[in-house]
Amino acid sequence: MESDYIVIGYGQLTLAALLILVNVALSAVLQLGLGKSLLVAALRMVVQLLLIGFVLEWLFTQDNALIILAIALVMTAIAGVSAVNRTQRRFAGIYWHSLLSVLTASALVTGFAMVGIIRVQPWYDPQYLIPMLGMVLGNTLNGISLGLDRFVEGLIAQRDQVETLLALGATRWEAAHDQVRNAIRVGMIPTINSMMVMGLVSLPGMMTGQILAGADPIDAVRYQIVILFMIAAGAALGIFGVVLLAYRRLLSPDHQLRLDYLEKVGR
Amino acid sequence: MRNLVMLDPIQQGAVKFEGQTPSEWGVSAYRSRVMYVPQRAVSIENAARNALEGTVQDNLMQVFELGVYSQRQFDPHLIQTWLAQLGRGSEFLTLQGARLSGGEAQILALLRALQLSPQVLLLDEPTASLDAATTARVEALLHDWLQHPHRACLMTSHDAEQIRRVTHRQLNLGEFV
Numbered sequence: 001m002e003s004d005y006i007v008i009g010y011g012q013l014t015l016a017a018l019l020i021l022v023n024v025a026l027s028a029v030l031q032l033g034l035g036k037s038l039l040v041a042a043l044r045m046v047v048q049l050l051l052i053g054f055v056l057e058w059l060f061t062q063d064n065a066l067i068i069l070a071i072a073l074v075m076t077a078i079a080g081v082s083a084v085n086r087t088q089r090r091f092a093g094i095y096w097h098s099l100l101s102v103l104t105a106s107a108l109v110t111g112f113a114m115v116g117i118i119r120v121q122p123w124y125d126p127q128y129l130i131p132m133l134g135m136v137l138g139n140t141l142n143g144i145s146l147g148l149d150r151f152v153e154g155l156i157a158q159r160d161q162v163e164t165l166l167a168l169g170a171t172r173w174e175a176a177h178d179q180v181r182n183a184i185r186v187g188m189i190p191t192i193n194s195m196m197v198m199g200l201v202s203l204p205g206m207m208t209g210q211i212l213a214g215a216d217p218i219d220a221v222r223y224q225i226v227i228l229f230m231i232a233a234g235a236a237l238g239i240f241g242v243v244l245l246a247y248r249r250l251l252s253p254d255h256q257l258r259l260d261y262l263e264k265v266g267r
Numbered sequence: 268m269r270n271l272v273m274l275d276p277i278q279q280g281a282v283k284f285e286g287q288t289p290s291e292w293g294v295s296a297y298r299s300r301v302m303y304v305p306q307r308a309v310s311i312e313n314a315a316r317n318a319l320e321g322t323v324q325d326n327l328m329q330v331f332e333l334g335v336y337s338q339r340q341f342d343p344h345l346i347q348t349w350l351a352q353l354g355r356g357s358e359f360l361t362l363q364g365a366r367l368s369g370g371e372a373q374i375l376a377l378l379r380a381l382q383l384s385p386q387v388l389l390l391d392e393p394t395a396s397l398d399a400a401t402t403a404r405v406e407a408l409l410h411d412w413l414q415h416p417h418r419a420c421l422m423t424s425h426d427a428e429q430i431r432r433v434t435h436r437q438l439n440l441g442e443f444v
Contacts, residue, residue: 160309163274168311168379169299169335254273255294 004214017042056130065124072133076103079137083242086145089152091249091261098144101241106136109234117226135206135227136234139191143235144242147187151243152262154179155250162257172251180247187239191232198228268389268423272303284387299335302385306392308376310364323367323375324360330379342382349378352411353404369396377405381412390422394429406433 020042027034062068080099084090110133114120120128155162158179165175198204206227210220252258269275271282273289282289289297310326321329328341350359353374367375373396380388393409394402410433413420424430430437 160305160307161311164305164309164311164376165333166274167272167298167303167305168330168333168383169295169302170333171295174333252276254276254290255298256274256276258276 005212013046017046056126059126059130062126063122065122068124068126068129071126072129073103075130075133075137076106079106079141083141083144083148087149087152087265089156089262089264091246091263093249094148094246097242097245097249098148101144101238101245102137102140104241105140105234105237106133108237109136109230113226113230131206132227132230136230139231140234140238142190143187143239146190147183147239147243148246150186151179151183151246152250154182155257156259156262159257159259166255166257170255172247172253172255175255175257176247176251180243183243184236184239187243188236191235195228195232198224204228268303268391268421271389272298272301274303295333295335299383300385301387301389302380302383303389304376304380304391304393306395308369308372310367310372310375321364322360323362323364326364326375327360327379327382330383336383339383345382346378349381349408352408353401370398370401373397374401374405381408384415384418386417386419388418388420390420392423392425394424394426402429409433 020038023038024035026032027038059068059071077099080102081095083102084095084098087094110129111123113132114123114125114129118128123129155176162175162179166172194202204224204227207220207224210223211217250258250261270277273282273294284292284297284301292300310321310323311329327346330336331339331341346360347357350357355374359371359374362371364375373393377390377393394405397405406429409420412418422434
């Protein structure tokens with residue numbers, strides 16, 4: 001393949017790896033005790049990335065929609081599970097709630113981008129589908145874990161208020177919609193904040209990568225804008241879904257606050 | 268009491284009010300007729316609207332925004348009468364809900380429930396945070412409120428004197444409480 005960027009060989013990789021010695025030296029001088037975990041982390045990073053590189057290289061030669069969709073589904077499942085693993089309190093079904101929300105949100109948003117916006121031919125072309133899905137998943141995952149955590153902690157903190165409202169004859173929605181709203185708002189804040197300073201404080205990794213690979217910066221920026229709108233929509237849909245599902249679980253159809261469903265998980 | 272108003276699920280048996288279960292009534296409608304006032308009283312002003320601005324009056328008025336009370340209206344005159352009976356002036360209405368003392372919060376919770384005219388009032392230690400003088404006034408107010416037909420009150424208390432003073436029938440739950 002003809003490429004207008006400098007290909008990095010394994011010798012050059014080894015040179016880059018020498019940079020980790022800066023961290024190791026610093027740790028040794030200041031006795032930070034980080035030497036071992038630094039080396040393990042560096043090794044894991046290299047191995048994981050090289051492996052995923054091979055997987056992607058193989059994947060990009062595939063043109064079977066089923067195989068690509070299967071990989072996409074595995075990515076989605078990992079995102080759904082990871083979102084829950086970051087929360088402190090769980091209830092039965094929380095993993096399904098998360099999976100369902102991540103799947104629906106990312107499928108809708110990525111599907112719309114592939115077919116409606118970028119109009120990739122065929123629509124499942126892994127060169128576009130996989131990286132874009134990955135970006136959407138990563139941000140939806142963050143939003144979902146934040147929103148879930150906030151909703152559950154909010155119910156616990158405001159338990160007396162919610163139950164007082166219920167006792168006065170409020171429906172479960174009247175008693176808890178403040179908590180639902182707060183949770184969705186908190187989940188969305190990181191996405192909004194990052195859009196605010198985009199290009200000023202942070203140069204997004206994807207755009208930088210495209211520029212390094214020789215893309216016209218203006219083209220790279222356009223891709224970045226599309227991605228950011230996808231991320232915002234995906235996160236919003238995912239958070240909305242997961243908080244509403246949690247609401248339906250923790251506030252029963254009999255208008256009871258069922259905090260007894262919650263189980264604290266040690267981290 | 269929490270079981271009676273379905274705040275906690277019932278393990279055994281069933282609750283019926285006028286021949287119908289809470290679900291048949293609709294839980295919200297049932298709770299507007301059989302009303303539970305918890306011992307720990309909290310103000311309910313809308314957090315989204317700015318919790319610090321919620322006064323006692325806001326608390327009393329905001330319950331009428333709930334769907335079950337859409338046909339009813341806040342009656343400031345009634346509240347004024349009751350406050351006078353409790354020896355409080357109308358300045359009580361301007362106090363901040365979030366900063367009430369335990370006793371003030373109990374009075375707020377009681378008035379908030381009384382104005383909704385439930386048929387059965389469930390009071391959990393309603394005077395636990397009140398001094399003797401205010402307790403007597405609350406008892407008098409409750410007594411008057413109960414003169415209306417189709418109103419009943421079930422209350423818990425650790426004060427044997429109070430139970431003797433205000434109740435017609437007693438149920439002793441012994442040491443299990």
